[in-house]
Amino acid sequence: MTETSAPAAPATTGVTTKKAVITGITGQDGSYLAELLLSKGYEVHGFVRRASTFNTGRIDHIYDPEATHDGSPRLQLHFADLADGSRLATLLAEIQPDEVYNLAAQSHVRVSFDEPEYTGDTTGIGTVRLLEAIRQIGLHCRFYQASSSEMFGATPPPQNEETPFYPRSPYGVAKVYSYWITRNYREAYGMFAVNGILFNHESPRRGGTFVTRKITRAAARIAAGQQDFLYMGNLDAVRDWGYAPDYVEGMWRMLQAEEPTDFVLATNTAYTVKDFLQFSFERLDLDWEKYVKFDERYLRPTEVDALIGDYAKAESVLGWTPKVLPPRLAQIMVDSDVAELEASGKPYIDTAEV
Template sequence: MKKALITGVNGQDGSYLAEYLVSYGYHVVGGLRSGTNRKDHSHNIKGIEFVDIDFTSQAKINELLLAVKPTEIYNFAAYSSGLGMFDDPTGIAEINGVSVARILEGIVSIDSNIKFCQASSSEMFGFVDESPQSEVTRFNPRTPYGAAKLYAHNMVNIYRKHYGVFACSAILYNHESPRRSLKFVTRKIVNAAVSIKYKVTDKLTLDALDVKRDWGFSEDYVRAMHLMLQHHQADDYVIASGIAHTVRDVCQIAFDHIGLDYRKFVEVAQSSSRAPETLVLVGDSSKARETLGWEPSLEFADLIRMMVDAEMKIFN
């Protein structure tokens, strides 16, 4: 039986991957930071074992690997990529960056046969020179979050090439689901639409409507990460839909789905000074599609409608 250690299992991606791997017969061990309430984050997945992880200690990570003996590790542990990308830069560097080096060092020290997949981010591209972006596009992060993710991404490459570790990076573009936090604009819009429908609130204020992003479905993206570790050769892959949509598109689809005209309820903050983007963060995932046979299963509009339906159930 394969055994997977999933760090950050309490998040959107970690929970979807845990469900997916359990369905394939894996023994799944979910890693949580000490003090996390495990009952709140199981998403009713049966058969998951939970362990505490101290990402600040090399010795503790080594002890964990010795105890768990995973065949695969998927790392989702990170500070949020939502509104907090500038919050606590040193903490972000520690958890999003240095802790990845510690896990990789633990693999080399404890069992070099362990396969590792890092959840990298399109935020590493930052101020982009070209669009769409691929695995060979130059990185130029513009936030502490993106910079820390880039450090981790580089360490994955170093440990793969220098130490021979089967280590991969999934360069993930924006991916959503009903489990997305309210810190993120898609869930914020969906929640507001349903709140307005039920007259809990009467308007939604956003910073901008014409910002474009490449949005996909979380469950599709973690499936790609699993495919990466089943391939015969470790490598890095852009995981993206390849299609950019605006925040306005999210509003229109979400409000239309419940019979409302978003233009009557959504306004742009007068204090917003968001600079226009000359080039859009949109991913070229042709390498993953051709090499791994990966394809997204859910279209953007269907994803937003699914999120609205899930939000309606919460209100009901």
């Protein structure tokens, strides 16, 4: 990848190092969050699913066995799956983390229509397995649940912490379950458990099947003469797009707050998929309308027309505001994809969807 970042030096001697667990550490958000926590002196433990191939490309650059704390690597990976509650409990009891960030999920909305049961089990029930493991072992930690703007679905924007949910996909439904079970454990057991209701957030580390990365990668390939057309579905959907590194800082801030509560993170902006196409192709002096073709296969059975967030509460309580807005976001992603092509001499293929 063209992005590079190194973890900061370990915390000062004599200062207790915080421990954090990140599920879904190999995904876009997990990798940026791991970087952030390492830069703050944390010892980070990532939970990854066992698979026949390694999917650690987003975090390989920060895994340094020499960067140690008390003789152990400051970034450690453990095989675990949200479908296995006993394994989660065993690892959490061993690690004794101060903070747990649940970012693992089947997070592709379109795929959730094809695999609704799997999505419900991992994205929904997986959360209660993790919360119950924390409760049963008596772990005193702060818990972050990655909620989603897809929970709002058909509810008219703008959407904030008080907006009713109306999910329009199996993914959105599963996230609603996770949201409410997190609140239930907070209220029933006094756990410091919060929901971060994050609107769409993107980066050069976004999986290639997500619409923004699909667009920016295609623009780079078309400009390089390696692709002729880009096939798309609904171009009129309105989204509030932000930059993933901004949003993981918001996650961390939520767990540093005095009281546990839920927050929306967004940019308060509204752009269509068509707008994002224009921003991306204009970066390379291309007219997107010459290269984009419609393909009904990319339509969802039920569409979410508009998601536009209101982050006023996060700004007031956490002091959080987004630094990168959609026009600049598209440029960052296009520039990264162009650099990737130039460095490799061939298209970079990333099949990850999480």
